[in-house]
Amino acid sequence: MQTASEISPKVEPWTPxxxxxxxxxxxxxxxxxxxxxxxxxxxxxxxxxxxxxxIENLKQQLAGxxxxxxxxxxxxxxxESFADCESSAIASKLxxxxxxxxxxxxxxxxxxxxxxxxxGQYAKPRSADTETQRGVTLPCYRGDMINRxxxxxxxxxxxxxxxxxxxxxxxxxxxxxxxxxxxxxADLHHPEYWELNFVANSPHAAEYTRMVESIGESLRFMETxxxxxxxxxNRVDFFTSHEGLHLHYEQAQTRQVPRHLGWYNLSTHxxxxxxxxxxxxxxxxxxxxxxxxxxxxxxxxGLTPDEALALAERLNPKNEAGRLTLIHRFGxxxxxxxxxxxxxxxxxxxxxxxWCCDPMHGNxxxxxxxxxxRRFENILSELEKSYRILKECGTHLGGVHFELTxxxxxxxIGGASGVTEADLxxxxxxxxxxxxxxxxxxxxxxxxxxxxxxxx
Ligand code: PEP
Ligand code: CO
Numbered sequence: 437m438q439t440a441s442e443i444s445p446k447v448e449p450w451t452p453x454x455x456x457x458x459x460x461x462x463x464x465x466x467x468x469x470x471x472x473x474x475x476x477x478x479x480x481x482x483x484x485x486x487x488x489x490x491i492e493n494l495k496q497q498l499a500g501x502x503x504x505x506x507x508x509x510x511x512x513x514x515x516e517s518f519a520d521c522e523s524s525a526i527a528s529k530l531x532x533x534x535x536x537x538x539x540x541x542x543x544x545x546x547x548x549x550x551x552x553x554x555x556g557q558y559a560k561p562r563s564a565d566t567e568t569q570r571g572v573t574l575p576c577y578r579g580d581m582i583n584r585x586x587x588x589x590x591x592x593x594x595x596x597x598x599x600x601x602x603x604x605x606x607x608x609x610x611x612x613x614x615x616x617x618x619x620x621x622a623d624l625h626h627p628e629y630w631e632l633n634f635v636a637n638s639p640h641a642a643e644y645t646r647m648v649e650s651i652g653e654s655l656r657f658m659e660t661x662x663x664x665x666x667x668x669x670n671r672v673d674f675f676t677s678h679e680g681l682h683l684h685y686e687q688a689q690t691r692q693v694p695r696h697l698g699w700y701n702l703s704t705h706x707x708x709x710x711x712x713x714x715x716x717x718x719x720x721x722x723x724x725x726x727x728x729x730x731x732x733x734x735x736x737x738g739l740t741p742d743e744a745l746a747l748a749e750r751l752n753p754k755n756e757a758g759r760l761t762l763i764h765r766f767g768x769x770x771x772x773x774x775x776x777x778x779x780x781x782x783x784x785x786x787x788x789x790x791w792c793c794d795p796m797h798g799n800x801x802x803x804x805x806x807x808x809x810r811r812f813e814n815i816l817s818e819l820e821k822s823y824r825i826l827k828e829c830g831t832h833l834g835g836v837h838f839e840l841t842x843x844x845x846x847x848x849i850g851g852a853s854g855v856t857e858a859d860l861x862x863x864x865x866x867x868x869x870x871x872x873x874x875x876x877x878x879x880x881x882x883x884x885x886x887x888x889x890x891x892x
Contacts, residue, residue, distance in 0.1 A: 450726035452690040452699060455683050460719035462561045462681055462712060464575075464582045464594035472684070475596035479603055479688040484702030485555065485610055486676065488693045488728075494675045494705045495730040497549045499758030501834040502790045507546045507888075508761070508835025509537050510677060510792065511877075512553030514869035515560050518580045521605040526612050527621075528842030529554060530674070531630040532874060534622055535644065536881035542647045543885020545892055549675070553839070555609040556678035556704045558582075558602040559685070560868060561712040577867075581682060585867055599685050606676075606703065613674055622674070624651065639852045640878045677732070680707030683723050690727060698728035708732030708763060711797070714739075716746055725751050732761040736798060737770050741781035748787045757788040763837050764791065767798025768817040775822060779829040792835035793822040800869065807860050809870050812850030816883060823887055836884065840872040841865075851876040 448454070466472040500506040511533055513520075529552060537548040558581035567576045567587070574592040577585045581602035584591035616622070621629050627648045638644075680686045680701070689703040701707055707727075711734040713720040724731050733747060744762070752760040762782075766774040782789050795818035799810045823833045846859040847870035855876070864870075872880060 450722070452687050452723075452726070454726070455687070455719040455723035458717060458719040458722045459715070460683055461715065462578075462710075463683065464578055466594050466596055468596070472596040475599050476684055476688050479599055479685065482603060484689060484691065485603075485607055486702055486705050488696040488700045488702070490675070491700055491702075491705050491729050492696065493673070494549070494551075495756075495758040497547075497673075497758070498730050498761065498790055499756075499788075500547075501549060502757040502788055504832055504834070505546060506549055506834075507540055507544050508549045508551060508790065508792055509533065509540060509838075510551040510553065510763075510835060511536070511838040511840050512557060513841060513871065514553075514557075514839045514866060515579050516554055516557045516605075516609075517867065518558075518601065518605055521608060523612065526554075526609055527616065530613060530616060530621070532840060532842035532877055533674075534630045535627075536877060538624075538627065538651060539644065539647055539878070539881040539885045540888065542651060543882075544888035546888075549835075550673065551675045551677050551706055552613075553677055555613070555676040556602070556606040558606075559679065559681040561679070561681060561710050579681075581685065599682070599688075602685075603689075603703070610676060617674060627651075638875050638878065640875065640882055643882055644878065675705040677706035677708060678704050679710050680704075680720070680724065680731075681710060681713065683719055686723060696728070699726055701727045701729050704729075706730050706732060706761075708734060708761075710734050711736045711765065714747065716743065716750065721747070721750060730758055730761065732763045732792070734763045734765055734794065734797070735778070736765050737767070737774050739774070739778065741777045744778045745781055745785060745787070748782060748785075748789065752788070755786070755788050758790070760788070761790040761792050761835065763794045764822065765794040765797040765837075766818070768795070768814040768821065770798065771818050771821045772825065775825050776829060779826055779831060783830050789831070790834045791822075791826050791831060792837050793819055793833055794837035795819045795822070796837070796839045796869065803857055803860065807864065809857075809860060810848045812848060812855075812872075812876055812880075815848070815872070816880065819880075819884060820887065823891070827891070838872060838877065838880070839869050840877040842874050842877075844875070845871065845873045847871050847873065848876055851879050853879075 501508050533550050537550050540548050558579045560579040562576045566573050581598055583594050690699050690701050709720050795815040799814040826833045845865050846855050846863045847866050853875040
């Protein structure tokens, strides 16, 4: 077996464009190189979306999750679409994450870090470069930042102007989220602001209402004791994340700032590397190793413990807590085979890792009629197994990563509300991966909170 240092190629000095000397997977091919250059130049002059202070704050909070003091809740759509950049869609994403985090706070007795898959989640890795329909072959759809979903040559042509449109929409999204939070939308004293229209009909309404009331009581009790309003609790933080897939886009917002050392990717707080682009000698690892942000890496079946160690050494050479989150997505059927040896190896080597389970991407299946779906029971089972395995390895599950929506779509099968395979065609809206709907997401949070409460 190879050792980690034999796997790692020689490391050369890093610059924001040093990734360009490595093989870059999943990048679109632009027919007009000049137009791309002009869009990137424009992009690199636009003001950043986030600041280094917020990024450092998130890193500190993630370090708290590594120590077991906080818990990470990361979630949102598989991919954002330009059409969904509107107020009600954004507000409902915040609402579901707020409600779930409240349930997790109650179960785990820990503060929860809310990290949205939003304000930049516009580029997608694909399993094939092209798609063929009725004898016509066109480039595949790679996300609204790159091309359009419609099946015509014009729509599928990668258009560099879309990079600017995506950046602007990310800016609009984050602006609205900040304003809502600043205005008291996320105030724990007013959870009624986060009620989604159909909450009352949910099978979980009563349990959720009880939790809200109990938190309200604790707040009032604390405030009576201290004689003041708990300002820290009034305001909750929201952070943004997206898959850092399109490396020219990421490079354009990679900056040095006056009062912090190093290079920051200022397009998001937390970029992550996808399962398909984590090759150790590839361009994505090269780009990510040089930025200062906290980062995630998706890991799936096929990764050996030595490769995991090499990834940790390359991406977090100073072994800083909060810098590296491993988002594992093995699937319910394979997690017991894959996760223990990786977690044990990294534990033995004393690596500071935040373990975050993505129970969605390893549990994707296609129905007989060709619909992509995921089963509630498999998602829950991967979470429960991960929780137990990490504990047995002497560490802990520090976070979860979901694809979900605050709407009542029918994309995943199962849960107490009983979505069946036949229901999938009723309200399937996702252009890519199937998401937990509101009730399924809340039920998942309640079950996870129970697991956390039993183990705390
Ligand atoms: C995703 O998060 O949407 C995704 C493509 O995941 P993965 O890289 O884990 O397959
Ligand atoms: Co996805």
